[in-house]
Amino acid sequence: MNRTEPLVELIFDRLAADHVPDDTAEVVLAALSGETDLAAALAGEPTTLAPQRTAADESRERIWLSSVTVAGFRGVGPERTLAIEPGPGLTVVVGRNGSGKSSFAEAVELALTGDSARWADRNSVWRTGWRNLHAGDPCRIAVDLRVDGVATPTRVVREWPSEAELGEAEVSVTSGHGSHKDLAELGLTRPLELYRPFLTAAELGRLTAGTQSQLFDAISAILGLEAITDADRRLMTAARPLDAAIKEVRAQRATLAAALAEVPDERARRAAALLVTRPDLAALAAILDEPDEATADEAVLLCRQLVAMQLPDADEVTRLAGELWEAAAEARWHDGGRSRASLRSAELLRLALKHHDDRGDGPCPVCATGRLDGDWRASANASLAELRDRTLAAQAAAARLTVMLQRAHYLIDDLDVPDGDPAGVPVGELRAAVAALRLAPGGPEDLADHLTARYPALLTAAKAAQAYAEGLLRQRDTGWQAAAGELRSWIAAAGALPERESALARVKAARAWLKATGAELRNQRVAPFAEHSQRIWGHLRQESNVELGAMTLEGTNTRRRVVIPVSVDGADNGTALGVMSQGEMHALGLATFLPRGCAAESPFRFIVVDDPVQSMDPAKVDGLARVLAELAEQRQVIVFTHDTRLPDALGRLDLGQSRIVEVTRAERSVVTLRPGSDPLRRYLDDAYALARNEEIAAEVRGPVVAELCRSAIEAACHRIVWWRRVARGVPHDDIEAAVVAASRRLTTTLALALFDDADRGADVLGYLSRRHGSRAVGAYKACKEGVHGAYLFDLPGLVADVRHLAEVLPPPRAGRGEVRS
DSSP states (O other), X not given: OOTTSOHHHHHHHHHHHTTOOHHHHHHHHHHHHOHHHHHHHHTTOOOOOOOOOOGGXXXXXXXXXXXXXXXXXXXXXSOEEEEOOSSSEEEEEEOOTTSSHHHHHHHHHHHHHSSOTTTTTOOGGGGSSOBOSSSOSSEEEEEEEEETTOXXXXXXXXXEOTTOOGGGOEEEEEETTEEESSGGGGTOHHHHHHHOXXXXXXXXXXXXXXXXXXXXXXXXXXXXXXXXXXXXXXXXXXXXXXHHHHHHHHHHHHHHHHHHHTSOSHHHHHHHHHHHSSXXXXXXXXXXXXXXXXXXXXXXXXHHHHHHOOOOXXXXXXXXXXXXXXXXXXXXXXXXXXXXXXXXXXXHHHHHHHHHHHHOSXXXXXXXXXXXXXXXXXXXXXXXXXXXXXXXXXXXXXXXXXXXXXHHHHHHHTOOOOOOOOTTOXXXXXXXXXXXXXXXOSSHHHXXXXXXXXXXXXXXXXXXXXXXXXXXXXXXXXXXXXXXXXXXXXXXXXXXXXXXXXXXXXXXXXXXHHHHHHHHHHHHHHHHHHHHHHHHHHHHHTTOOEEEOOOEEEOOGGGOEEEXXXXXXXXXOSOSGGGOOHHHHHHHHHHHHHHHHTOTTOSBOEEEEESTTTTOOHHHHHHXXXXXXXXXXXXXXXXXXSOTHHHXXXXXXXXXXXXXXXXXXXXXXXXXXXXXXXXXXHHHHHHHHHHTOTTSOHHHHHHHHHHHHHHHHHHHHHHHHHHHHHHTTOOHHHHHHHHHHHTTSHHHHHHHHHHSOGGGGGGHHHHHHHHHHHHHHHHHHHHHHHTTTOOOSOHHHHHHHHHHHHHHSOOOSTTSSOEEO
């Protein structure tokens, strides 16, 4: 299975391949989409079904570490910069304890994450010694990153003002896109959490000695299956209320049946019998709809009517009285008499305007003194419009008043107190209050005042009568009324039971499929990590009799764990940690977590390893050297160690090119960084030692010395090519391809270094002759011809000439790949 295959498409394909029923598949996809879609799917409503892609589904850039600068931080006083070739390779930073080497490792982690594993979960004492005691101001760390194919580096800087605490750093991030608030704007926060390209002894100790859940989470997080975990959590959350509601309804059924069986009422007994068997909800509802038992008791009949009586509440009557007041005031303001006069005036004006339409300008036909003309017509039209508006407003006010009066009288007339006067039932005050309310005055304002004054007394009397009636009915009731209320609520809940049971079944089916599929995908995706871990353990175990099997992840929720099968001398021993020495446990931590930092999906092509040699015997140090050299073929590996056995093992085992940086610390925290033996120096030193060894015949030494000298020149050329092209933002794969293609001949290798063009081999000899003279030309020719046995005289001189040639080759741009102090 391709671990980079998008998870959403993978789930779609699996659902189809497994022929999962549509209703279950819909719930699975809705759970992947989110809580809103899941709720809609379970409710039978439309869903969007738009699952979000996880971070693991996205392609990432490749990022290399270019340099780390430290000033006034931890063991480093005056500013120092550790520059690292931003490409595959192994850099080993060596220094005794207290030399300040780990300050650079911690600075990388702190700059990029804002914290350090060294201080995690420690008390405040551990966080007080971070500022250098001798030169703590300025206090600053800066990390330069190179994004593959981008010429401008990304720089992350943390600076602390004089009195600032560790968490109060001023952070600045710049890249080829400009300035940024933090690395989150570049999309690097989550990858830093998942892949953590930093591995320290403290972190290894916590992870190997931590709980199974912590170990599980650390490995599971990088598999890109968070969407499945989140979907399972949503399904589990959705199942809880459904399951609880179903169980509650079933439990209430037995309790309700027992309670009804104790009620001395025929309806209750029949309902209890139905509940004992598979309940028929329609039959139970029909029992509830049956009328109350017939009775000739006048008091009971009257009380039933009183309880059923419904009266408007006080707020409703108060609102009605207020609206009646407003309607009466508005109608009085418009005054009906004046409105009738307005109507007559409007009619006269209308007739006069019609007369003017028919006859045109002329004397007024009514008074014979005025004149009907254009000016009169304009004034008449305005007056007519005003009269009409006034009339309409008066009519509306009158109509509203009429409605309010009708509502008030309807309220009074609709009050219906049951007939009958059995002894003991207090209905006298209620009837008196109703009679007093019905003596309504004629005027609207008086009627409003009457309602406000009289209705509260009626409501008080009604409540008293109803309270007495309810009490009497409770005394006479066999218990059916209360039981009927509980039965009615249970029927409503039971009616929703089939829908809830169906939804729960769908959730359980979806969760079961997702759980099984998730476990399968999880172990398919963890398989490459397990294989890498086994390969690393194969190097690290050396003489150990402990053999590890393939790591798998098992369980969910609180039972999640990492299973690492282990055998001792070929016998199965169950779990690993119980049989391992401290050195073996440390090696296991490296085997487990180096693959995480080197995951193919990680954008970080570098990994920083601090103090990996702890508790290791010499055989395991050799194994570690092999592991680091193997990783360095594809990754940029930076190792900080106080143990010189690691660089010694790298040199002794001839594991390829590695760069050694030695760190020393003088008084007042003055740290010095200087190069150890690099490949160029090593080739030349080996060549010189062999050239001076006269115990070996010259014809034997000559080709070997020439080959070593040629390798030295090639190493110098490769470094120039890498420095130059990385600075231009050329992708690493393209650089490697160019170097490999040019390596077929020394001439093309030199042409690539001198002219950045391997096809200009014909220009190499002339360039060396013009720029550097015969000594450089002789060294070049000797390395070309000497490997075939043609160069047998003055071998030490040849080494000296090659050293001269390597020194005069064009230097890289200042500050790149160099160790500055």
